[in-house]
Amino acid sequence: MTQFSHTQTAHCESGVISNMFRHYGLEISEPMAFGIGAGIFFGHLPFVKVNGVPGTTYRIWPGAIFSRVCKRLGVKMESHKFGSPDKAMQALDEVIAKGIPVGMQSSVYYLPYFPASYRFHFNAHNLVVYGKENGDYLVSDPIMDTVTTIDHENLVQARFAKGFPEPKGKMYYPVSVPKQVDFRGPIRAGIKQACYYMLKIPMPMFGVKGIRFLAKRVKDYPAKVGDRRAGLYLGNIIRMQEEIGTGGAGFRFMYAAFLQEAGLLLKNEELKAIGKELTAVGDLWRNFAFSAGRVCKARAADNMSYGDLGNMLLHIADEEEKVFRRLSKVKI
């Protein structure tokens, strides 16, 4: 049976990268993977609705961190999607039989071991299958504190869930992983890209502009959609911000941990200092979620509180912009 060293991480995608690469002797921490993959982001998409509630994201789209890290570190991956569950399961069986742990995209709704409260139809969860025993698959799910198992039927359902983003049985595994990597270039590229995404996308929904965009809309929620929907909209902003393992700060703490680690590694005091500033912004995000949670709970027709929440977001946008402007000037 394949041995797989499982470490619990905060988030699934960066966690799978860290766990999987370690299996091949390439040590990379979760924050380092997140930073090199330029995972930090902000986007508010009022027209992309899930159950009638507008979408908000605090990180880059699923899969992007993975492909960027592979490209920057020179890791070669095999990745497949499938038309039929039978083929997908057969391909999985063949690869794990060779002792290769396989990453895959899944829907949390069909993962029986997953914390029950989170089991909505969310299709972009990553996990690793590293073996098979008595017909059940051995699973290393990065958000769980220990390894677990899943039966054939549920794994099929999870791999072939419908809806965006549709997994279509997607599975991936490395075919060549370098043992030693100079992190300087990848760190530089990751930071440059993150700064671009946070500061320069010429559309109002993305980056720090997106935070201001959301701020304006939050202020208008009660007047525009009524109290009940306003509460639901707000609830969704909090849930996305606290997408498992962000510490309530929408990945800001994880990125700050990356800046600190990068600063130590490259002996760059400026990066460390910016990491501290971003930690402070993360705390502002937490305060926002805390206040928003209060408003949700009160279900009050209190326009003031929505106005206040909007102002908190504007303040966050200003502070976050300062951090990324400073970061964009660092020489690495």
Next chain:
Amino acid sequence: MKKDEVPQDGDNLHHGTFKQLFYAVDNSGDYTTASSVGWEPENVALDQAWEEVEKRVAETRAKVEAGTVSPIAYYMERTLLDLPLLASKAGKWGWQVKRHMQPGVFKNLSTTMIARYADIFGISPETLQKGELLPFQRPQ
């Protein structure tokens, strides 16, 4: 967030079975990890999301009992699906599924179609055929 500020608002949401990992700073300002059993705003938001599901399920049940929609509509809500999702799972267009939600059309659905829906909803075809409405339970 300092390590000793990492929230531990369990609220019994995960029944003590799940802890998530957070990044937080120690006293010297360096990052480290800590586990958390939960955080109040997230508990509020999750609870709200589940309440919304319960509300929709109850509303749809009332409509089925009043004879205005078919059990397909009820089980769609019970399985947390919406129309586009259900349609793609059933391999049908949205308007077709919508039609199946009319009680008159539902009565004449083929056994294969009933079986396909039942499979999506994780219930027996007989239950769906008879229009029995199994209760909704929040996952525990």
